[in-house]
Amino acid sequence: MSGPLVEVSSISRSYAMRSGMFGHSTAVHAVDGVSLTIPKGETLGLVGESGSGKSTTGRIVLGIEPPDRGEVRFDGKPMAAPGTAAWRAQRARMQMIFQDPLGALDRRLPVATQIREPLDVHGLGTPAEREERVRELLRAVELTPAHGARYPGALSGGQRQRIVLARALATKPDFLVCDEPVSALDVSIQAQVVNLLCDLQAQLGLTLLFISHDLRVVRQISNVVAVMYLGRIVEIGSADDLFARPEHPYTQALVSASPAPGRRSAGRIVLAGDPPDPAARPQGCAFHPRCPRAIARCASEVPALTAVGGNRQVACHLATGPRAETRDAA
C-alpha cells in the first residue's frame, strides 16, 4: 500500500467545564496524547464507550477544531490554518457523516438539491453536469431519481443516511470520517449501509475513520481498530484478531460485554462501577478503579502504549511484549 493519508501525532484537547455548586472550572481531558496513522484506502475503526473522546478525535482529524497540542498531517502536509485557501482545499478532500441523518439534512428541501449543494458551493461543473453527477451519486448509494425528488421526512432512516453519504461523496473526497453512522439504524438496514460503505470504499479508494461504540460493526469495516478509554488509546491492532484475542483488560471486558447469539452469559467479565467522569480522571492507569487485574503500580503510573508483537500495541503494565512466537503460530 502507498503511504499514510492521515497521520495524527500526540493530539490532546481539553475543555473547561463548570462543575460543583461554586461553579469551579475544571478541565475535561477529552483527548489526551492520541496518535494514529491511516494508510491510503484503509479504514481505521475507533471504539469506546460514550465520553471516551471518539468524536473529539474525529473533529480534530477533520480540522474542524484545532488540537491544544500535537499535529494532524493530511497527505504529508500539516493541516492548514482554518479559514485559509489552503485549508479549504484540504477540507474539500475530507467529508463526514454523523449518526443522525435527519439532523444533517434540511427538512424543507428535496434531497437531490441537498446532494447538489456542495457542487454549487465549490462551483464544480456546469449546471447540466451537476444534475448528471447527482443522478450518478443517487445510483452509487442505490437510490433512484424518484427518491431524490422527495423531502427528508418522506424517506426511511436508512435512505436518509444514504442521502447524507451521497452528499458527502459529491466532491469526490479522499477521506471520510464516519461518526456512529449506523448506530440509529435497525440491524437489517445497518447491514445495507455497512455493505454499501465497503463497496464504495473499494470502488473509490476512500480512506475512512470509522467511529462507533459497536464492536461488531467496527470490526466488519476496519483494517485496524483502536480502543479508547477516557481520552487515550488503550489498545490498537488488526481488526481480524483484536476482538478474538484482546490483550488489554478493558478491551477484554468490552468483548465480554458484547452479547453473542449462541452464548449464555456465564463466564462474563462484569466490570464494577460506572464509567468514570472524564472531568475526574483517575491517576495512573485511568482504568484502574474498575480493572479486575490492577496491581499497586496501576494507581500511580500511567502505562504507555507499547508494542507487544504483531501490529498490536497495548497500554497496560501487565502486557509484556513482544509476544511469544507460539501465539503467532497458533
Added chain:
Amino acid sequence: MVTPLVNIQGLNVAFNGVPVLRGVDLTLEKGEAVGLVGESGSGKSVTWLAALGLLPRHASVSGSVRLDGREILGAPAGELDRVRGGRVAMIFQDPASALNPVLTIRKQLCEALALHRDLSGEAVKAEARQLLDLVGIPDAARRLEAYPHEFSGGQVQRIMIAMALAGNPDLLVADEPTTALDATIQAQILELLSSVRREMGMAMVLISHDLGVVAENCDRVAVMYAGRIVERAPANQLFADPVHPYAQGLIGALPPLDGPRRRLTAIPGTVPDPARMPSGCAFAPRCALAAEPCGLAVPSLAPIANDRVVACIRAEASRRALLGIAAE
C-alpha cells in the same frame, strides 16, 4: 395442562383504523424468560402496552390476554391498576422519564411499596433500603435521600428495577432496558436482571432490537415482523437454525465478532408502512424465497418441531436453503 402465567391470543391493535398488531399469539410460563425481537415499528412495545391496558384511547384493541387464566383485556380500571406494578411490572428504555425529578428516591420507592404491599411506617423504609441494596446501589441508606438527577444512567435503571420489584411481581416486562446504556453498564444491568429473576422466581419478557442480548438472557424467543409473530423457538435453536426468512435475515445481518469476516446478508428494502400492508405475507416484498402463493393469504403460525412454530408457507424450502448454505 398447567395454566400459563400469561396467554395472549389473537391480539389486535389499530390506531385510527390502521392495524399495527394483527393477531399476536404468545404464552409465558411461570418463571420463564421470553425475548421479543424485531425491527423498530414491528409492534413489540404495543403488544405489552395493549396487554396491560396502557395504550391511549384512540387505540382499538381486541383479542384475549389472560393472566393465570383470568381475562384482563378490557378489565375494570381498578383491577388493571392492581395488576400493573403488582403482579406485572414494566421497565423502559428511558428510565429517567418514569421517575419524578422533584421527589427523593426514598419517597418514590416508599410510595410504590405502600401501594402494593401491606407495609407501613418503619417497615416501608427498611424495605426500600433493602430493595436499593438488592439492585446494587452502594451506600443505600444515604442514597435514598437523593434525587433522580444525582444518579448515573445505569444507576437510574437500577432504581427503576427496584421500583418494579416493589410489588413483588410474577412478571417483569423489560422494554429495551439497556438500549441507552454503554456496553459495560448494559452487562451489569442484564446480570442484575437475571440474578433477581433467579432469586424471586420471576418471569420476564425482554424486548430488544439486539439479538445477542435476547439470545443470552432468554429461554424462548419470538420474532415479530409487521405486527405479527413470524417465528417462535427456544433461544439456542432460533439462533443456530432460524427458519423464517426474516429471522434468517436478521441473524445474517449481524456482523460476527470473531472468525472470518464475510459480506453481511442485508435484508433488502424496508418494513412496510402499516397503512399500506402488502397482501398475503407481509415479508414477501423483501423475501428472497417469495413465490406466487405468498401473496395470497397471510401465513399462520404452524408447528415445525417440538416447541417451534413458523409463519411461512415455504418453511420447508427455507430450511433446505439454509442447510444448503451450511453444507457448502
